[in-house]
Amino acid sequence: MTCDVLIPFQENLSCLMDSIESIHHTHSDVRIHVYDTKGYLAELKLFREFAQTYSVQLFESKAPVCFDSWLKQHLAVTESDELVLIPEDTLVPESWLERFCEAAQGEKRWVTPLTSSKSPYSISLLPGHNVHTMDELIQRFSRKLFPLCGKHTGSVLYINLADLNRRQFSSLCGKLPEQPLLSILERMNYKGVLADHLYISHSSAGIKQDSLLAVDRKQKPVLLKSLLHTSSAAWQILFPSKEPAVKWALKEWARKMKKALLQRKTSEMSSLLTRDFLDCFYHKRDSISPLLQKQMTHRNRMSVVYIVSRLAISGGVFSILQLVNQLTLLGVDARIYYMDESHEFQSWNRYSTPVHFKNERDLVSNFPPVDVVVATHWSTVRFARSLMDAGVAKTAAYFIQDYEKWFYPEEDVKTRDAVAASYSFIPHRIVKSDWLRNLLSADGIESTKISFGLDRGIYHPRPVAKHRRPVLLAMVRPNTPRRGFNNVIETFERVWSMVPEATFVLFGYDYLSGYSIPFPFTNAGVISNLHELAQLYSQADLFFEGSDFQGFGRLTLEAMACKTGCVLTNVGGVNEYAVHQKNCLLVPPQSPQKAAKAIVSLLQDPSWREQLANEALITASRYDHKKEAAATRNFFCGIL
Known part of the structure; x- marks a missing residue:
């Protein structure tokens, strides 16, 4: 049996690489194909080396080709017996592929698992749990009903290709180019089932999925029975039912469920039966029970x-x-x-x-x-x-x-x-x-x-259009004295007086309007999306770090990894990687005159700034978060 794993790349390179590692650790013999919807993965040395290590095939779209069309093309030519479609942020447990096969039962089927994403088949990760421990709980309580479901609306899809008539499939794709993949497979007598004994998690927050519960009408009771048994059995064992907050939440849940049943709102019922039901047990609680602690x-x-x-x-x-x-x-x-x-x-x-x-x-x-x-x-x-x-x-x-x-x-x-x-x-x-x-x-x-x-899957040079006017970036945190807020503001004021066409961008604090800042600026505020932060670094010509001292100084290294020129203060752990006039310029803390002079010198000499930025990128590439984790694991093993 051979299996192709298809992963569409959207934006999260860090999650993509972790997903590929997760798959490879459990099944090193599968063939992994990545569809690059952004068209820049091949240009990243980081990913080229990673793809070579894990034998990843990269498909780049030279022309606008939707993922569904590419998926159809792949199905028409692949000789594999199985195909799995996986989002870029997916983590899989042990024996996941074998359980997909078990649910397919050798028939013309596509299979979707229970998942942490917002889908009709979602079960939230328990507090303290990861994909492995959650999957163990699901297996413990599952009855393996494998209920039929309609067109797939989950996040992971397995297709049994053993009996796929590829000639007929290609013919139908040609006749019905606008039809989705699963509609064509339905015409070929394929059916969808839920692998209610398999749990797959997604790391990205806010995954948007279709919430409609598309289930075969005759199989709907079986599906609901499977979901309810799997979730409620696990949760009722783990949580004390006498908890007042849980009682209140369950009463509220029952009221909403009754209303949805009377109004026949299928999509609302699906959410109530899965995610909302589970939320009753832990989102309304201040803490978790000692019994759950033992299960974790x-x-x-x-x-x-x-x-x-x-x-x-x-x-x-x-x-x-x-x-x-x-x-x-x-x-x-x-x-x-x-x-x-x-x-x-x-x-x-x-x-x-x-x-x-x-x-x-x-x-x-x-x-x-x-x-x-x-x-x-x-x-x-x-x-x-x-x-x-x-x-x-x-x-x-x-x-x-x-x-x-x-x-x-x-x-x-x-x-x-x-x-x-x-x-x-x-x-x-x-x-x-x-x-x-x-x-x-x-x-x-x-x-x-x-x-x-450093997670260079997040922090790497982004394909952005540079502004005509120089862009200067700095992090500010007025309520943290050691971050040198006044030093940053005075430095940028001096730069503005010498380079009035410069654009100043500040981030790290939402409420700068209450402070007297004597130059025009854009406040990006607190940035919780780290990909947006990497984008901001990439757009900037220079990053200034004006702290009094730093234990390491991760912000500057992040900017270096995005190939941004850097000027920073010279006290603290920054000297671990920052070398004056090689990959950055160093200045003393609380020296706005010297800092402004250094910044202006780089703005006036683009070739020198580019040289420092290139060296900074090389420096940042030496700091690998996976090596840090491996060393930390070895340290823990050594002290036990």
């Missing part, structure tokens, strides 16, 4: 939990999420536990669902047994220490991303001393730069350096 840990995988006080839009939080995602791909049962979050965080790609706790007491009392608990800020160190002392965690580590003692004024001696004391509470510490490691060493604290990793 994968027995045969190393378990790691990162404790985050607040999930907000920041480089530090994204570094943690990026690590958790990549550790998950490496087979580690990695999760994030938190006590507060920003709404914008929901837009980031997540390979597991973070677990919310309503307060510190809830966190400590309901924490499941894990191998490693990781503190991520000095305020979370005491939790990690108490969990290790109680035997809940076998060991603990502290992921230190900055010299937190300097976050507080010198006169705040009490807080500074508390931060310094926290470094010794936990036996193992990870840092990203020699600068930070040396500062800790001077305090008598030993640490292990694991090089920072």
